[in-house]
Amino acid sequence: NRIDVPYIPGSSLKGVFRTYAKHLGGIRNVVMCNGLPNNTCMDAEVEYGVKLQRKIQQLMKSSQYNDIRKLFDEWVCIGCKIFGAPTYLGNVFFSDCFPYDPDHKKWLNYSFNVKPGIAIDRRTGAAARGALFEVEFVEPGSEFYFTIDAKNIPNYALGLLAEILLEIDSGRIRLGGFKTRGFGKVKIRDLRVIFNVGLSKSDEGKRILVKTDEIDEDVEIPGRPEDKEEDARKFLDNLIGVWYNVSSRIPKPRWYKS
Numbered sequence: 001n002r003i004d005v006p007y008i009p010g011s012s013l014k015g016v017f018r019t020y021a022k023h024l025g026g027i028r029n030v031v032m033c034n035g036l037p038n039n040t041c042m043d044a045e046v047e048y049g050v051k052l053q054r055k056i057q058q059l060m061k062s063s064q065y066n067d068i069r070k071l072f073d074e075w076v077c078i079g080c081k082i083f084g085a086p087t088y089l090g091n092v093f094f095s096d097c098f099p100y101d102p103d104h105k106k107w108l109n110y111s112f113n114v115k116p117g118i119a120i121d122r123r124t125g126a127a128a129r130g131a132l133f134e135v136e137f138v139e140p141g142s143e144f145y146f147t148i149d150a151k152n153i154p155n156y157a158l159g160l161l162a163e164i165l166l167e168i169d170s171g172r173i174r175l176g177g178f179k180t181r182g183f184g185k186v187k188i189r190d191l192r193v194i195f196n197v198g199l200s201k202s203d204e205g206k207r208i209l210v211k212t213d214e215i216d217e218d219v220e221i222p223g224r225p226e227d228k229e230e231d232a233r234k235f236l237d238n239l240i241g242v243w244y245n246v247s248s249r250i251p252k253p254r255w256y257k258s
Contacts (some may be wrong), residue, residue: 006110006138008175010094013146017094018083020164020173026078031256033080040085041076044255052076053087077253082157091153092161097144108143112136117181120217137183154216155209156250159243162236191232193225215249217242 001127010243022032033041042053052075059068076085099110119131148165150158165188167173174184199221207221218237223231 004112005098005099006112006142006144008097008144008146010096010146013097013175014083014092015093016168016173016175017092017161017164018079020167021079021082021160024160024163024167027249028244030078030247031252032077033253035079035083035085039148039255040253041080041253042086043090044253046071046254058088075254077138078157078160078250083152084158091151093149093151095147095149097146099142099144101145108145110142110144111139113139135178135183139177143189152212152248154212155219155239156216156243156246158219159239159241159246162239163243166233166236166240189229191229191236192227193232193235195221195226215246217245 018198022034025032033039042051042056043106044052046052046055052071056068056071059071072088076088080088081161082090082092099108100106101108113136115135117133117135119133142166148161150161164173168175168186169188171185175186176184178184185187195209197209200210200218202208202220209219211222212216219235219242222234222238224233
């Protein structure tokens with residue numbers, strides 16, 4: 001039997017993270033492109049009349065992978081390296097958000113409602129012709145399950161993602177439309193952090209997520225973030241600390257002109 005189930009596309013969630021990554025990066029003087037079509041790092045002109053995307057495609061034909069890597073490192077911003085760009089798959093993957101928990105194989109709470117609205121003519125300040133409309137929304141208290149998978153990105157980039165996630169949890173970043181009318185506030189619950197990489201141990205026996213490049217920093221893993229939300233939040237705070245420490249050392253892409 002068919003049932004109507006609300007969901008949030010992973011692409012929409014990714015868009016929110018990409019937008020606020022640029023915003024939060026700008027606060028810390030980290031340069032990123034805006035990620036919009038025809039306005040990404042791949043559209044930067046690396047040679048006269050030759051954009052980065054085309055140059056990479058030319059080098060691919062002759063298997064010049066070291067040159068490709070060098071071009072990519074120098075010309076591509078941290079935003080594109082995290083979220084991807086044309087011809088380049090990002091390293092963070094956002095699942096669709098459904099009111100279903102696959103870990104416990106159960107449906108979560110959700111319900112729909114409809115709110116009437118009236119469109120206002122901005123010129124006259126009066127109700128516009130055909131002004132009545134309805135907005136369908138999910139009721140407060142509805143629950144969604146989602147995952148964010150990050151692969152092969154430095155700890156400071158994880159810290160940027162962690163900051164955005166906690167900004168969503170605080171209500172300072174909202175999701176969806178009609179945000180100025182009170183919609184889009186989200187709380188993060190049952191947060192867990194799962195590690196699919198090898199971890200090191202400090203001299204004190206604490207687990208460490210090892211840095212991945214020369215400007216990155218090791219991150220201590222408190223307790224059991226795989227099982228305990230409190231420990232997961234502490235770990236996100238540790239990642240954010242690395243993001244704050246390292247952000248001033250993140251190199252600017254070559255297309256940037258101050």
